[in-house]
Amino acid sequence: MCGIVGYIGRRDVAPLLLEGLQRLEYRGYDSAGIAITGRSGELRTVKAKGRVRDLEARVPKRFAGTTGIAHTRWATHGAPSDANAHPHLDADSAVAVVHNGIIDNASELRARLSAEGTAFTSETDTEVLAHLIARSQADTLEQRVSEALRSVEGTYGLAVLHRDFPDRIVVARNGSPVVLGIGEKEMFVASDVAALVAHTRQVVTLADGEMATLKADDFRTYTTEGSRTTATPTTVEWEAESYDMGGHDTYMHKEIAEQAEAVDRVLRGRIDDKFATVHLGGLNLDPREARGVRRIKILGCGTSYHAGQIGAQLIEELARIPADAEPASEFRYRNPVVDPDTLYVAVSQSGETYDVLAAVQELKRKGARVLGVVNVVGSAIAREADGGTYVHAGPEVCVVSTKCFTNTVVAFALLALHLGRIRDLSVADGRRIIEGLRRLPGQIDEILKAEPEIKRLALHFADAKSMLFIGRVRGYPVAREASLKLKEVSYIHAEAYPASELKHGPLALVEPAMPTVAIVPDDDLLEKNRAALEEIKARSGRILAVAHQEQEKADHTIIVPKNEDELDPILMGIPLQLFAYHTALALGRDIDKPRNLAKSVTVE
Numbered sequence: 161m162c163g164i165v166g167y168i169g170r171r172d173v174a175p176l177l178l179e180g181l182q183r184l185e186y187r188g189y190d191s192a193g194i195a196i197t198g199r200s201g202e203l204r205t206v207k208a209k210g211r212v213r214d215l216e217a218r219v220p221k222r223f224a225g226t227t228g229i230a231h232t233r234w235a236t237h238g239a240p241s242d243a244n245a246h247p248h249l250d251a252d253s254a255v256a257v258v259h260n261g262i263i264d265n266a267s268e269l270r271a272r273l274s275a276e277g278t279a280f281t282s283e284t285d286t287e288v289l290a291h292l293i294a295r296s297q298a299d300t301l302e303q304r305v306s307e308a309l310r311s312v313e314g315t316y317g318l319a320v321l322h323r324d325f326p327d328r329i330v331v332a333r334n335g336s337p338v339v340l341g342i343g344e345k346e347m348f349v350a351s352d353v354a355a356l357v358a359h360t361r362q363v364v365t366l367a368d369g370e371m372a373t374l375k376a377d378d379f380r381t382y383t384t385e386g387s388r389t390t391a392t393p394t395t396v397e398w399e400a401e402s403y404d405m406g407g408h409d410t411y412m413h414k415e416i417a418e419q420a421e422a423v424d425r426v427l428r429g430r431i432d433d434k435f436a437t438v439h440l441g442g443l444n445l446d447p448r449e450a451r452g453v454r455r456i457k458i459l460g461c462g463t464s465y466h467a468g469q470i471g472a473q474l475i476e477e478l479a480r481i482p483a484d485a486e487p488a489s490e491f492r493y494r495n496p497v498v499d500p501d502t503l504y505v506a507v508s509q510s511g512e513t514y515d516v517l518a519a520v521q522e523l524k525r526k527g528a529r530v531l532g533v534v535n536v537v538g539s540a541i542a543r544e545a546d547g548g549t550y551v552h553a554g555p556e557v558c559v560v561s562t563k564c565f566t567n568t569v570v571a572f573a574l575l576a577l578h579l580g581r582i583r584d585l586s587v588a589d590g591r592r593i594i595e596g597l598r599r600l601p602g603q604i605d606e607i608l609k610a611e612p613e614i615k616r617l618a619l620h621f622a623d624a625k626s627m628l629f630i631g632r633v634r635g636y637p638v639a640r641e642a643s644l645k646l647k648e649v650s651y652i653h654a655e656a657y658p659a660s661e662l663k664h665g666p667l668a669l670v671e672p673a674m675p676t677v678a679i680v681p682d683d684d685l686l687e688k689n690r691a692a693l694e695e696i697k698a699r700s701g702r703i704l705a706v707a708h709q710e711q712e713k714a715d716h717t718i719i720v721p722k723n724e725d726e727l728d729p730i731l732m733g734i735p736l737q738l739f740a741y742h743t744a745l746a747l748g749r750d751i752d753k754p755r756n757l758a759k760s761v762t763v764e
């Protein structure tokens with residue numbers, strides 16, 4: 161979704177901002193723009209529909225300044241166009257604003273301002289902010305921004321320049337991330353650390369309701385009401401290089417390839433061999449409380465929801481606590497019964513997905529205990545939750561999630577083991593799971609070695625218009641995630657069904673033109689899964705199986721190494737990530753930025 165970058169210091173600002181915008185390109189956008197404070201204090205802007213390189217081509221040779229803000233826009237109010245791209249200015253070009261989020265009462269504010277004579281130049285909700293700030297008569301820019309924000313309902317991460325206050329950038333956050341980058345006699349602001357980590361790893365993440373003023377050698381944070389807040393910079397865990405492509409042609413390929421390393425990281429320092437358990441420092445759940453949990457409800461969206469579905473099964477199997485997963489986007493709108501003995505777990509790679517955050521806030525308001533399973537440290541969901549665990553996958557740049565999915569499932573396995581060992585999981589079973597977890601990185605590497613064969617299979621199936629994915633119990637969420645991966649990145653229609661449901665409808669779809677991908681683990685359901693393959697074969701369906709041994713009824717089998725039954729789902733989806741990747745490559749898709757999708761969905 162939209163991205164913000166800002167800089168104040170001594171360096172030439174335009175190249176810095178363009179580089180920052182390029183680092184945010186992965187989030188998905190349709191236009192970009194930049195505003196700087198020129199040498200004599202005037203505000204100058206350049207905007208372009210399209211890519212950051214289109215914007216760069218428009219930046220005049222003489223565009224000098226040392227303070228500026230920039231933006232990549234993902235259209236919500238008004239089509240992608242030069243006029244709708246941010247920054248937005250007031251009529252006198254005194255104020256420039258870049259904004260992520262949505263102003264819910266924008267039409268009401270527009271009508272009011274128009275009636276009072278304000279002429280609008282764009283269709284965006286953001287432009288009202290520029291006019292409101294410009295109209296304020298308050299003494300300081302900080303007061304003018306907070307006065308404008310008092311009229312506004314909705315979500316925002318924003319950065320503001322003002323011609324009359326050329327020594328500062330004022331920023332504010334409510335529901336959309338804002339991170340300050342603290343440098344040596346220079347300050348940065350961005351909606352995502354990716355845009356500033358090449359320059360500084362010292363960051364301050366603003367909380368909702370917080371604002372900040374950045375000057376070249378100083379910053380301060382305060383509430384929208386003006387009371388000072390304390391902000392201690394923390395060090396970003398990742399080097400700038402973690403955000404690079406590292407010799408791969410796409411981020412998706414890089415991120416699939418680094419999964420063994422990522423899983424190693426989520427396990428590191430957490431295993432306790434003596435008690436056959438794991439330590440998860442941030443859970444904030446003592447053993448007595450853990451024993452008192454009667455149900456676990458996992459909430460997430462998209463891929464994270466699928467990881468949560470596998471997580472729920474792991475919790476039921478290892479800890480024997482009833483657990484299920486639900487899309488956070490559905491949960492929050494059905495006035496859910498919030499039960500004090502239920503532990504809620506919010507799962508999100510970005511930690512900023514609006515539907516998940518809103519569900520967490522609703523739960524907290526009703527007094528529920530919420531844990532977060534999150535990748536981005538210090539993100540909104542991580543901060544809002546009562547405790548939780550980080551999945552330590554490292555930065556995931558491709559819009560389509562791969563390594564974060566795998567690490568999230570491993571994090572759930574750790575949580576399930578931890579809860580299990582507090583409850584009734586035996587030492588022997590605890591050891592068995594720990595040994596299984598330790599085998600994962602080596603087994604992932606083994607799977608990745610089969611890439612040439614998986615590529616061959618992808619080319620074989622790339623002409624399909626539609627594909628069916630089936631799995632049973634542990635295999636079903638794997639099938640769902642694999643079908644989501646294929647449709648997102650290749651645009652081939654794919655549908656996932658429990659194998660047990662085939663006879664109840666989807667069998668009608670089976671014919672040679674509708675291939676089936678089947679998840680067939682060697683577990684107690686192997687024969688049942690084989691029966692489903694028979695049913696498909698009998699109707700001339702083509703079958704690609706992912707299994708622990710060759711499947712006679714399948715036309716092709718991708719063999720994955722066997723782990724413990726409970727942990728098999730972690731491995732079985734990985735070849736299908738490569739399958740989706742190579743299918744998309746064969747079809748010439750924009751792999752890292754699939755059409756219509758954005759990396760973090762910070763709006764409803």
Ligand code: F6R
Binds near residue numbers: 464508510561760
């Ligand atoms: C799919 C994908 C999305 C996200 C979903 C939630 O590849 O990446 O389905 O999983 O938008 O995002 P997070 O995990 O950031 O909450």
